[in-house]
Amino acid sequence: MTTSDEQAGRPTREELGRLLLNEGSVAPDWAGAYQDVPRSRFLPDVMWPHDMTTGRNVTVDKGQDPQAWQRYADSDAPIVTQWDEGAHDGNEPGKVFSSSWSMPSLVFSMLADLDVRPGQRVLEIGAGTGWNAALLAHRLGAGNVVTVEVDRAVAAGAQESLNRFGLPVEVVHGDGFLGYPERAPYDRLIAICGLRRIPFAWVEQSSPQGVILVPWGTYYGPGEATARLVVAEDRRSASGPFSRPVAFMRMRSQRFVWPRHDAHVPAGAMDAADTSFTTMAEAQLRGTGPFDVTGFALGLRVPDVAHTVDRERDGRRAVWFYGLSDTSWAVVVFRDGRKEAKVYQSGPRRLWDEVEAAHRWWVEQKRPGFDRFGLTVDSDGERAWLDSPDNPVGRHVVSG
Template sequence: MTDHPSPAPRHPPSHAGSRHFLLHSGAMAPEWSDAFDAVPRSAFLPDVIWPYDMRTGRSAAVSRTTDPAAWQESAVANIPVTTQWDDGRHTGTAPGRIPTSSASMPSIVFSMLRDLGPRPGHTVLEIGTGTGWNAALLAHRLGAPAVTTVEVDPAVATAARDRLRAFGAAVEVVTGDGLLGHPAGAPYDRIMATAGLRGIPYAWVEQTRPGGVIVAPWGTHYGHGDAVARLTVSEDGTEAAGRFTRLVEFMKVRTQRLAWRGHAAHVPEDVTGSGDRSSTTLPETAFPQASFEAVTFAMGLRVRDCRHSVAEKRDGVRPVWFYGLSDASWAVVVFRDGSPESAVYQSGPRRLWDEAEEAYRWWVKEGRPGPGRFGLTVTRRGQRVWLDDPAHAVTPGD
C-alpha cells in the first residue's frame, strides 16, 4: 500500500483520540497539533474510498452515501486510504489492480512533516498532491501563498484544487511532472515528495535554497519498501546529503515504477532441472514478507538491479525468488520448517543467490544497521548511498 502500518488505536477512532495517539507516539510534533485540528483528512476524501485493512492486507470500498459512519471512521483512522486505482482507468467499487493515488496514514504524514521542519516564512514545494490534504496542512501553518504542489494526474490535480479552494486553502496546484520540480517558484526552502522514488532528481537540488531540506521516500527495486531520506542542500548548492529517518512504503512515481516482466519471463517450468543446485544455512528471517524491514532495505542496496519476492508459506515450505532486471538471471531458495539447510537453485549470467547471501552476511557483519545509519548524497552526477559516513559508500561486494 502507501505507507508503513504504524500501530493504530485499539478502539474506534475519534478526532481527539487520533490526535492523542499521534502526539503520544511521537509521530506528530506538538507544533502541528493546531493544523491537525483545523484541517481534517475527511475534508479531502471523495465519497467512495478504499481503506486498507491492516489485519488482512486488503482494501474494500466504503461509501459516504451508503455507510457514513464507516466512512467517517476510516477517514479518522491511522490507516492509508486509496482514492484512485490504475491511474484512473478503474471503474466500479471492487478494488482495481494497482492503487495509484491515496491519502496516507496520518502517522506517516505528520512524521514526514516533522522531518521537513518548515517554519513560518518558508516556501514549500510538494511533489504529489494526491487529495490535497498534505498541502492544506502546510498552508495552515505557513499560509497558502507559501505552498506550491505538483500533481502529474490531471483528474487528481483538478479534484485536489477544487477541495483546497472549497476549504479556503488556495494553494497553487500545478499539473505536471513533479520530477522536474517547478522552476517558476524556485528557490524553495523545503521540497517534499509524497510518492516513492528510485532516483531523486537533481532538479530538486537546484530548486532548493542552500541549507534547505528535501524529504522524500527512496528505495530500490529489490522490494516495494522505501525509507524517508532527509537531505540538506550544501551551502554552495551543488549537492544534497543526509540520513534516512524511517522505513515506509509509498506508491511509486509513475515514471520510476518497475517495468516488471513477470515470473514466467525469467524462470523455466523445470526449476530443479534448469538451475545450478546448492544449499544455504541462512535463516528464513533474512527474507521477511513485510517490505518495511531493515534487512530488506539494506539488501536492496547491495543486490542491485534485482527484484525479490517472498511467497506465502504452504505446508511448511516457503520459496523466495530473485529476478535479474538487466538480464534473464534468476534464483530461488526454498525454506522448509525444521530443516537446518535450504535448497538453492540459480541460473543466468549473474549468481543472484550468491549476491543475496553475501549481502545478508555483510549486513550482519556491519551490526544489522537500520535506516538511520544509512544516508544518501545527490549530485549532478547521480546519487550515492552510504553507511555511517558519506565517505563509506555502499557498493556491491565491498
C-alpha cells in the same frame, strides 16, 4: 459495505489527535494544523480505507453511512481514493490503487521531519487529495506552497478542495520528476510518492541548506525509508540520513514492471543451473515483515536485482531473484524441518552469492537499522552510505 457499528471502537478525531501528540507523531507546532485542517474535508464521498485488522480495502459511501465514513476519515488508517488511474467504475475496490492518502501519524511524522519555518517556500511532489498541501499552507500561507500532481483528475480535485477550504495552493498538473522551476528556489521539498531514482532537478531547484524529504528504496523489494537530504551550499549535491520505514505508491514514471519469469528461467534452465546449499534460514533472509530493515539493507548492497517469494506449497517456499540488467537468476528453496536450503543460480551474475555476501556484510556491521544508513544525491545519481557519506555501502557484484 462497512457499517457504523463496526466503527464504534475507533477513537474520535480529537482522541486520535491527543494520542498522536502524546506518542510524538504530531509535533507540538503541528497541533494547530491537525485541529484546524481536518482530513475529512479533503476526501471523496466514496473511498476505500485499508482495514488494518483484515488487510483488505473496504468501501465506505458517505451517502449510505455517513457515520462510518466520518469515523474512517478521522482514523489513523490509509485511504485509497482512486483505482486504476481513474478508469475504475463503481463502488467496489478496483484492481490497482493509483491514488491514496497515508495514515495521519505518518503524514505528521514526515511534516515534523521537514521542519518548516515561517516564510519558507515548499514544493510538494504528489498533491493527492490536497490535504498535505493544506496543512503546509496553514503554517506557511497558501502563496508559499506549490504542489505538482501527474494525474489530471486528481490535480483538479485537489485544487477544488483547497479552494473550497480557503487555502488556494497552486496545484500544477505535470510530472513531479521535473520539479517546478517556475517557482524555484524552494526551502523545502517533500515527495509523497516512493522513488527509486531522485532527480537532480530537485537539488537544483532547492535553496542552499534546503531540505528534500523523500521516500526512497531499491528494486530489490518494496521496502523503502524516508531520506532527509540537506542541500549543499553550492547546490551540487544533497545528503542526509534515513529516518523511518514507509510504504508509498511509487511515482508513476518509476513503477516497477516485473521481468518475465520465462525470459530468465526458460524450460530446462533449472536442470542446467549451478546448484549449492545454504545454511541461511528463511527468517534471516526475509526478516520480520515489510518494515524490517533486512531487505532494505540487502537492496543497498545488491544492485539491479528484484526478488519475490512464492506461495507455500506443502512446507516448501521458493524465494526467486531476477537480474534487472541481464538474465541472471537464482532461487533458494526452503523446506520445513531442513537445516539447509538448496540453491539454483544461472547467468552472468551469481545472484544468490551476492545476496548471501550482502547479508554477511550487514551482520558484520552489527545489523544497522534505517537511521544508520544515508543517501547522497548529485548529478551522477544516488550513493548510499553507512554512518557517514565517507563510508559508501558500495556495490557487490559476483560474476559467473
